[in-house]
Amino acid sequence: xDFSLTPEQEMLSxxxxxxxxxxxxxxxxxxxxxxxxxxxxxxxxxxxxFMGAIAPEEPFGGAxxxxxxxxxxxxxxxxxxASTALTIHVHNTLTLGTLLRRGSAAIQANLIPAMIAGERIxxxxxxxxxxxxxxxxxxxxxxxxGSEYVLDGVKTWVSNAAIAGVxxxxxxxxxxxxxxxxxxxxxxxxxxxxxxxGREHTLGLSAVSIxxxxxxxxxxxxxxxxxxxxxxxxxxLETLDYGRVGTAAIAVGLARxxxxxxxxxAGERVQFGGPIGNKQALQGxxxxxxxxxxxxxxxxxxxxxxxxxxxxxxxxAAMAKLFASRMAANVTNKILQIHGGYxxxxxxxxxxxxxxxxxxxxxxxxxxxxxIVIASNLFAGTNVKVRP
Amino acid sequence: xxxxxxMKQVYDPATTxxxxxxxxxxxxxAVKITxxxxxxxxxxxxxxxxxxxxxVIALSLGDAEADDVCREAIAMGADRALLISGPEVxxxxxxxxxxxxxxxxxxxxxxxxxxxxxxxxxxxxxxxAPRLAAELGWEVCLDAVRLAPMTDGxxxxxxxxxxxxxxxxxxxxxxxxxxxxxxxxxxxxHPARIANAWAPGLVEVCSCTRLGLDAAALTADVEVGxxxxxxxxxxxxxxxGPTETAADELVGLLRTKRIL
Amino acid sequence: MGMDLSYxxxxxxxxxxxxxxxxxxxxxxxxxxEGRLDDGLLRLVGKARVLADALGAYVYLLTNGSDRExxxxxxxxxxxxVLLAQGSPTLTDLVSFFEPRQxxxxxFPRTRVGRILxxxxxxxLDGGLCGHAADLEVDPIYRRIVAHQPVLDDAARQRMxxxxxxxxxxxxxxxxxxxxxxPWRSGAVADAGADWVPAAEPRPITWPQPAVTLAxxxxxxxxxxxxxxxxxxxxxxxxxxxxxxxxxxDLTALDAGWIAEEELIGLTGARIAPKLLxxxxxxxxxxxxxxxxxxxxxxxxxxxxxxxxxAAADYNIHADPADFARALLERLSRA
Ligand SMILES: Cc1cc2nc3c(=O)[nH]c(=O)nc-3n(C[C@H](O)[C@H](O)[C@H](O)COP(=O)(O)OP(=O)(O)OC[C@H]3O[C@@H](n4cnc5c(N)ncnc54)[C@H](O)[C@@H]3O)c2cc1C
Numbered sequence: 001x002d003f004s005l006t007p008e009q010e011m012l013s014x015x016x017x018x019x020x021x022x023x024x025x026x027x028x029x030x031x032x033x034x035x036x037x038x039x040x041x042x043x044x045x046x047x048x049x050f051m052g053a054i055a056p057e058e059p060f061g062g063a064x065x066x067x068x069x070x071x072x073x074x075x076x077x078x079x080x081x082a083s084t085a086l087t088i089h090v091h092n093t094l095t096l097g098t099l100l101r102r103g104s105a106a107i108q109a110n111l112i113p114a115m116i117a118g119e120r121i122x123x124x125x126x127x128x129x130x131x132x133x134x135x136x137x138x139x140x141x142x143x144x145x146g147s148e149y150v151l152d153g154v155k156t157w158v159s160n161a162a163i164a165g166v167x168x169x170x171x172x173x174x175x176x177x178x179x180x181x182x183x184x185x186x187x188x189x190x191x192x193x194x195x196x197x198g199r200e201h202t203l204g205l206s207a208v209s210i211x212x213x214x215x216x217x218x219x220x221x222x223x224x225x226x227x228x229x230x231x232x233x234x235x236x237l238e239t240l241d242y243g244r245v246g247t248a249a250i251a252v253g254l255a256r257x258x259x260x261x262x263x264x265x266a267g268e269r270v271q272f273g274g275p276i277g278n279k280q281a282l283q284g285x286x287x288x289x290x291x292x293x294x295x296x297x298x299x300x301x302x303x304x305x306x307x308x309x310x311x312x313x314x315x316x317a318a319m320a321k322l323f324a325s326r327m328a329a330n331v332t333n334k335i336l337q338i339h340g341g342y343x344x345x346x347x348x349x350x351x352x353x354x355x356x357x358x359x360x361x362x363x364x365x366x367x368x369x370x371x372i373v374i375a376s377n378l379f380a381g382t383n384v385k386v387r388p
Numbered sequence: 389x390x391x392x393x394x395m396k397q398v399y400d401p402a403t404t405x406x407x408x409x410x411x412x413x414x415x416x417x418a419v420k421i422t423x424x425x426x427x428x429x430x431x432x433x434x435x436x437x438x439x440x441x442x443x444v445i446a447l448s449l450g451d452a453e454a455d456d457v458c459r460e461a462i463a464m465g466a467d468r469a470l471l472i473s474g475p476e477v478x479x480x481x482x483x484x485x486x487x488x489x490x491x492x493x494x495x496x497x498x499x500x501x502x503x504x505x506x507x508x509x510x511x512x513x514x515x516x517a518p519r520l521a522a523e524l525g526w527e528v529c530l531d532a533v534r535l536a537p538m539t540d541g542x543x544x545x546x547x548x549x550x551x552x553x554x555x556x557x558x559x560x561x562x563x564x565x566x567x568x569x570x571x572x573x574x575x576x577x578h579p580a581r582i583a584n585a586w587a588p589g590l591v592e593v594c595s596c597t598r599l600g601l602d603a604a605a606l607t608a609d610v611e612v613g614x615x616x617x618x619x620x621x622x623x624x625x626x627x628x629g630p631t632e633t634a635a636d637e638l639v640g641l642l643r644t645k646r647i648l
Numbered sequence: 649m650g651m652d653l654s655y656x657x658x659x660x661x662x663x664x665x666x667x668x669x670x671x672x673x674x675x676x677x678x679x680x681x682e683g684r685l686d687d688g689l690l691r692l693v694g695k696a697r698v699l700a701d702a703l704g705a706y707v708y709l710l711t712n713g714s715d716r717e718x719x720x721x722x723x724x725x726x727x728x729x730v731l732l733a734q735g736s737p738t739l740t741d742l743v744s745f746f747e748p749r750q751x752x753x754x755x756f757p758r759t760r761v762g763r764i765l766x767x768x769x770x771x772x773l774d775g776g777l778c779g780h781a782a783d784l785e786v787d788p789i790y791r792r793i794v795a796h797q798p799v800l801d802d803a804a805r806q807r808m809x810x811x812x813x814x815x816x817x818x819x820x821x822x823x824x825x826x827x828x829x830x831p832w833r834s835g836a837v838a839d840a841g842a843d844w845v846p847a848a849e850p851r852p853i854t855w856p857q858p859a860v861t862l863a864x865x866x867x868x869x870x871x872x873x874x875x876x877x878x879x880x881x882x883x884x885x886x887x888x889x890x891x892x893x894x895x896x897x898d899l900t901a902l903d904a905g906w907i908a909e910e911e912l913i914g915l916t917g918a919r920i921a922p923k924l925l926x927x928x929x930x931x932x933x934x935x936x937x938x939x940x941x942x943x944x945x946x947x948x949x950x951x952x953x954x955x956x957x958x959a960a961a962d963y964n965i966h967a968d969p970a971d972f973a974r975a976l977l978e979r980l981s982r983a
């Protein structure tokens with residue numbers, strides 16, 4: 001039993017924090033207000049290897065981080081800006097990760113080097129207007145015509161859409177077969193028939209560009225199919241397992257900074273003749289918050305470690321995501337309360353953390369969906385049926 | 389060109405506190421980091437190497453933990469590192485540090501240029517470069533913001549004197565140069581290089597004895613004592629009196645505080 | 649090292665003997681070899697005087713920045729003997745100058761030349777060195793020099809007892825008290841007997857500097873509601889100019905239309921870290937306080953002693969801000 005990071009992980013983590021403090025911190029507020037991430041930041045991230053963080057060094061020239069170390073990157077980025085962290089998370093965990101696991105050799109050779117270089121940002125299009133928590137019945141279809149698939153339909157809630165160079169798109173190749181009839185495709189942005197639609201203006205995570213994506217008889221070569229036909233749902237689930245751990249790491253980083261903001265404000269704001277931090281009630285509040293962050297960190301590290309070890313981690317991923325995202329919403333809410341009225345105006349950074357945290361309870365499976373995943377494991381082998 | 393960069397481990401000033409009651413550093417929670425000014429020196433060395441080729445070697449002196457500094461230097465781009473370590477170097481003072489590092493430079497052999505940071509964070513004085521130059525008998529230059537190699541065994545150094553104003557001097561190699569923190573920002577360690585920084589053979593650890601230094605060479609030239617603390621900041625004082633005299637008093641105050 | 653009793657005798661009413669070169673073993677030396685004699689060097693001579701008095705030693709100044717006439721000022725500042733040299737010494741020159749003289753203490757000003765020669769000389773003479781001293785004293789028991797070295801950006805100073813001889817220090821002369829100017833002091837001016845080669849002139853160069861903004865200004869004059877009118881606020885701008893700083897304001901100044909968005913100090917605006925923040929008619933609130941946390945000296949001019957800024961400021965002047973600004977401007981223009 002050893003909780004410590006390796007020297008390499010320590011040095012990487014220190015570098016991540018340095019990068020976040022020097023490059024991300026100063027862009028965060030502006031990015032939030034203007035609802036866009038500066039492209040220069042993503043270029044810098046690419047130069048630092050972050051856009052190929054989980055790609056192996058051989059043969060692609062990625063940074064080759066193990067998954068636990070990668071979550072340390074997300075944590076560090078989210079400390080300053082959850083939007084930046086989410087953008088890099090969707091690029092790496094959901095898109096690059098899927099191509100690495102399931103892409104054909106041709107697809108990998110075509111797309112992965114450009115993804116690592118940050119020239120093609122990744123996006124992951126699963127959700128549809130009628131398929132959110134339940135992505136088993138997609139209305140987007142993919143029909144095999146000769147050596148191509150023709151994709152048709154509307155994807156919603158596609159993070160990174162406007163800056164993306166490659167999309168992982170889920171569609172029904174056999175609509176009658178439900179989840180077993182789904183397939184996943186890698187679709188480069190230049191593919192004819194792929195059209196970026198309108199933008200969602202979100203409460204938080206505002207610098208992430210979230211759009212609808214239209215597939216108007218969008219033709220892709222057959223080798224752009226990821227895995228096999230009918231494996232789409234399996235691919236989505238296995239990818240989301242990693243995704244959930246990543247989201248949990250973002251929640252931990254974000255909440256940790258929120259606690260720091262709370263400590264700072266409590267020391268600065270004077271009422272009743274002294275800093276409000278002198279009040280035991282607020283000290284208790286902050287102690288609770290710090291404890292919750294530490295607990296979420298523990299769950300998240302363990303899930304990430306299992307993933308990095310190649311052991312089953314679906315249950316731990318769901319637990320980490322459920323607990324950490326809730327924790328982040330809870331902690332930012334409490335810290336906002338410590339700020340009083342100042343927490344409720346747009347001047348102080350805590351409001352951004354509060355808004356950003358809330359989104360983490362929804363993305364990559366709502367808390368309710370995580371509970372279903374967890375419960376289905378709890379009741380496995382009993383007579384109780386867990387169904388969504 | 390063979391460039392040696394002297395790099396040391398320091399307590400991060402951001403995490404180093406001062407205990408008023410004990411009049412000494414309070415190092416609980418203090419984190420050791422690579423002296424950031426030394427990273428500027430390394431950055432300058434890496435740029436020189438990119439321009440003219442050669443080798444960049446990090447040279448450090450300290451306890452076993454200073455291995456971190458060597459690994460970080462390699463992760464940033466240094467080719468290898470020499471760490472002078474052992475019980476005899478613990479707590480050595482400036483004169484002995486310069487002697488040991490000089491022995492290190494001689495041991496590394498055929499060195500063209502030694503770079504140092506401008507100053508050690510927390511409690512440095514910026515005397516290493518001239519001390520080394522004196523030991524080695526080489527030319528020296530302080531506070532360089534830019535280094536440009538020239539063909540005839542010389543190096544052109546731009547030195548910052550005050551904000552926006554500087555001088556250009558030419559030094560004959562071999563030379564010792566301290567690099568100002570106003571120079572190019574040091575790069576981040578790269579993940580791929582971090583992964584390889586612990587590969588065997590990159591950091592050579594060497595004792596003073598192996599470098600031919602005896603205990604007499606390492607005796608202390610100074611003894612570090614307690615801290616002298618400025619009076620605690622007292623807020624809320626009042627400068628009394630009518631406007632005119634208060635203005636006089638403020639001018640006097642600003643003069644003593646050297647703001648005017 | 650015994651006490652130099654002749655010095656004590658001189659103190660007790662004897663006649664101070666003019667030191668001659670032959671007597672110059674030991675002694676507290678100041679080395680100013682940058683071709684100029686400035687106030688910093690005079691202050692350093694003063695500090696050497698204080699040390700020499702405690703040690704019972706003579707003060708020697710080795711300089712290439714003075715003629716016989718100007719050397720008088722260094723005698724009034726505390727030097728017993730001034731040794732005039734021509735040209736600029738290399739480290740080797742200094743080593744051969746000092747080796748036969750066996751100085752007890754050698755002080756250099758903390759200039760680039762002083763840092764190079766001082767540290768180099770210490771190394772060559774096997775001396776003990778404090779490379780950055782803000783002050784110096786003599787340990788009366790062991791008769792050793794104790795330097796005060798700034799640490800953590802001068803948040804404190806560390807005592808450094810110099811063990812090896814000669815005891816050397818590179819001294820930040822700006823931190824020293826004003827130079828002595830005592831006409832009754834006597835001393836001798838002599839030729840150093842050193843024939844140094846003039847130094848090569850470096851090529852000067854300039855480069856553009858980032859503009860001074862609220863965020864990086866050394867002096868900020870901040871105005872608020874208490875300045876009452878736009879004319880009142882104009883005084884803050886004039887003061888900022890007179891102090892070589894930048895003007896800014898709080899939300900009340902912004903609301904009054906006295907300042908532009910970019911001039912706002914606060915969490916929505918700029919965070920500042922000046923050496924001096926002069927707050928004119930500012931009440932102060934949490935947003936302001938959080939953005940001025942790194943300010944050095946805070947001086948508030950505020951007629952209301954109950955305003956929150958009063959507790960946050962180092963010094964308060966309870967006066968009408970505009971009246972005070974006028975009075976201060978007038979004094980600054982006189983100076
Ligand atoms: C910021 C952001 C970024 C996103 N990025 C992407 C992206 O890049 N790619 C992508 O494909 N999608 C993305 N999404 C979509 C996201 O995955 C869905 O919003 C999420 O899965 C929930 O789906 P829904 O919004 O349709 O809610 P619904 O599924 O309609 O759920 C509504 C409510 O009902 C609850 N509910 C639903 N079913 C059950 C059940 N069986 N039992 C109990 N409660 C239930 C839910 O928990 C929720 O509270 C993003 C969403 C957000 C907010």
